[in-house]
Amino acid sequence: MSKSSNDSLTRIAASSYLNTAPLIWSFLYGSKQGTVELSTHKSPSRCAEMLGTGEVDAALVPVIEYQRLTDVAIVPDVCVGSRAAVRSVVIASKQNNLKKIKRVALDDSSRTSVALIKIIFREFLGFEPEWQVAPPDLRTMLEHNDAALIIGDPAMKIPRDKFRVFDLATLWHDFTGLGFVFAMWMTGRNSAEQVRTIDFIAARDEGLAHLDDIATSNADQTLSAEEIRDYLTRNIAFQMDDDMMKGLQLYFDLAHKHVLVDLSKTLELMRD
Secondary structure, three states: OOOOOHHOOEEEEEOOOOHHHHHHHHOOOOOOOOEEEEEEEEEEHHOOOOOHHHOEEEEEHHHHHOOOOOOOEEEEEEEEEOOOOOOOOEEEEOOOOHHOOOOOEOOOOOOOHHHHHHHHHHHHOOOOOOOEOOOOOOHHHHOOOOOOEEEOOHHHOOOOOOOEEEEEHHHHHHHHOEEEEEEEEEHHHHHHHHOOOOOOOHHHHHOOOHHHHHHHHHOOOOOHHHHHHHHHHHHHHHEOOOOHHHHHHHHHHHHHHOOOOOOOOOOOOOOO
16 A cells, blocks of 8 residues: 555655765665655765654664664665775875875764774874864865865865875775775664665665666766766675675774774664
8 A cells, every 4th residue: 555645654864975876766766766755965964863863764874873873773785885995985185195194174074984084093094183174175175274084976076186085995995904884774763663664675776777877867077977887886885795894893893992982882783
């Protein structure tokens, strides 16, 4: 029996970055269109807020928020991650050497990546620069800082001939040998029964089957359809593997070690 109004639909939220497109295409244009109430055009941090306040029943949330939100469970197997280079989470700098960086502006739309960059400096590089939280405008961020953390589509459009760009997933892999998970679908425990009826895996697979459509519709003067398709197939991983799971657990442990989260909760996955 179909739902009679939007009030009865499960409410979900996701950012509108390119790397979420295959996960939400089915809800927007495919076989699952009209089965949920989907909010997009939100930053990842805003999606976490919406889940935390109960504005939505499930959201594609920065993974660090699993350690900060109460009473949430993770939808298994579906993620936004990278096994090596991600391209869309980067440090753009005037310096060629990370060890010479003194001040870093942090993209205020990010949470997982802000914790990750602090872990990289503290744990692996052995020092900590000054931090300044700022809106994701590279020109403004670099006026008083010698590096900037930029995430999402803007990171892919940074001119590589004008800035030294360090890929955070590559740095993580270089230091740990592991993949990295940036975001996963999460649900509040009170909404778990309702959210369990949504097949996020099937939605992902349908989106991946339409990568050509996604690439063509999102192409512009900066990123061609071919570049977008390459990014979504080579750089982004939408399914967990063992290295990414190990990487996620290590990330949580290091976030706790460096007092970026109060706890290091064991992953609780929503089960059928």
